[in-house]
Amino acid sequence: MLNLILFGPPGAGKGTQSEKIIAKYNLIHLSTGDLLRSEIQSGTELGLKAKTLMDQGILVPDEVVIGMIDNKLKEHRSAAGFIFDGFPRTVKQAEALDNLLTSYNEGISVMVALSVDDDELLARLLNRGKTSGRPDDQNEELIAKRIQEYNSKTKPVADYYQGQGKFVAINGIGEIDFIFGEISKAIEAA
Numbered sequence: 001m002l003n004l005i006l007f008g009p010p011g012a013g014k015g016t017q018s019e020k021i022i023a024k025y026n027l028i029h030l031s032t033g034d035l036l037r038s039e040i041q042s043g044t045e046l047g048l049k050a051k052t053l054m055d056q057g058i059l060v061p062d063e064v065v066i067g068m069i070d071n072k073l074k075e076h077r078s079a080a081g082f083i084f085d086g087f088p089r090t091v092k093q094a095e096a097l098d099n100l101l102t103s104y105n106e107g108i109s110v111m112v113a114l115s116v117d118d119d120e121l122l123a124r125l126l127n128r129g130k131t132s133g134r135p136d137d138q139n140e141e142l143i144a145k146r147i148q149e150y151n152s153k154t155k156p157v158a159d160y161y162q163g164q165g166k167f168v169a170i171n172g173i174g175e176i177d178f179i180f181g182e183i184s185k186a187i188e189a190a
């Protein structure tokens, strides 16, 4: 089984590159951002609570996203592998993911981290906000808050996987297809 974590700050290209990775490697795509937005669209209680936090650029509680991932892993027991996009975003989520995968005699194969500087992130997200309708892409202050959440809560997740010898950093600035080529090399070396 190939279990890949695609890591990086908001706007680094995780969603963009996930689409290409799924097409090439036939993995199940688990994006906690997409799962949460789908809950919001369905108007569930979970979605309503998550919306309040997401609209402020704040991470939703660990238990909520861990529960969603647990359900999806159960749903796809015979998958060739998974791509975790935007998850784990805290060390607690990383530990929970390791425990879940261990219970299926599986583990993370590799974490691929896209690095992009803050000015480029801001430009990309504001640009996406013009067409996406996503409230969290609409203003600079909110995007700065998301980057701040990433720096304080999510960055330590990279150290967690570095400690396990599973971390590969890739420059996330440049042609989308070139970056995809670099990601493919990291996956095939894993």
Ligand code: B4P
Binding pocket: 009, 010, 011, 012, 013, 014, 015, 016, 017, 032, 033, 034, 036, 053, 054, 057, 058, 059, 060, 061, 062, 065, 085, 086, 087, 088, 089, 090, 093, 124, 125, 127, 128, 136, 146, 172, 173, 174, 175, 176, 179
């Ligand atoms: P996400 O949906 O994960 O949002 P994101 O990080 O903004 O998206 P992504 O990084 O995939 O966007 P991409 O770069 O592809 O999370 C949203 C919110 O949900 C979070 O703030 C949080 O509140 C909550 N949440 C989600 N998961 C959670 C968790 N595990 N725990 C707690 N809370 C959680 O795209 C950005 C733009 O860049 C696009 O317009 C794209 O076209 C462009 N782009 C991509 N690659 C490019 C390139 N190489 N060059 C130029 N532009 C590029």
